[in-house]
Amino acid sequence: MDVISKRISLTAWGRLYGFDKATTARLHKQGRLPPELQVETLPTGRHFVIVPPDNMGRCVVYARVSSADQRDDLDRQVGRVVEWATGQGHRPDEVVKEIGSGLNGNRSRLRRLVADPLVKTIVVEHRDRLCRFGFEYLEASLMGRGARILVMDDAELEDDLVRDVTEVMTSLCARLYGRRSARRRAERALAAAAGDGP
Structure with a gap:
């Protein structure tokens, strides 16, 4: 059985890459779209991007x-x-x-x-x-x-985990105490949790 390709409108494709409708149309008209991109034009003038099979x-x-x-x-x-x-x-x-x-x-x-x-x-x-x-x-x-x-590797990165926990704590402290002292309070809370604080 043949695998049928899917298609999306050229405008929708452009949005995926951060282009507005006018910019996408201009790139297509100037022939500056990626060479591997297959574009189909209907008799009505609408353009579609052919999405390859899975x-x-x-x-x-x-x-x-x-x-x-x-x-x-x-x-x-x-x-x-x-x-x-x-x-x-x-x-x-x-x-x-x-x-x-x-x-x-x-x-x-x-x-x-x-x-x-x-x-x-x-x-x-x-x-x-x-x-x-x-x-x-x-x-x-x-x-x-x-x-x-x-x-590639299912292991978790400890350095990034520490950064992320700090960001979560900072965000929570900002909601409770205001932005100005949020980072300081978050660092104190993390130090206390680790047993390094007073």
């Missing part, structure tokens, strides 16, 4: 660190994941790098990946590179559209 989707390596001072770690992380993915027989079509907390569910590059119907495989070094909490929900959501997540 077994022909794109493979993307996603790498993330929590703060800008870890940029060197980010590049090394990319190298490790690309090497591992290639060794597993996957050819990464794209590498996406992002700086932000694993608790932040509004990371633009990750959101684009999850929403892109052309992406069928996302490869990460650790589960918490994608999200600190709710990995199973994200995985199930991707599986629902025929995509998958490949995890």
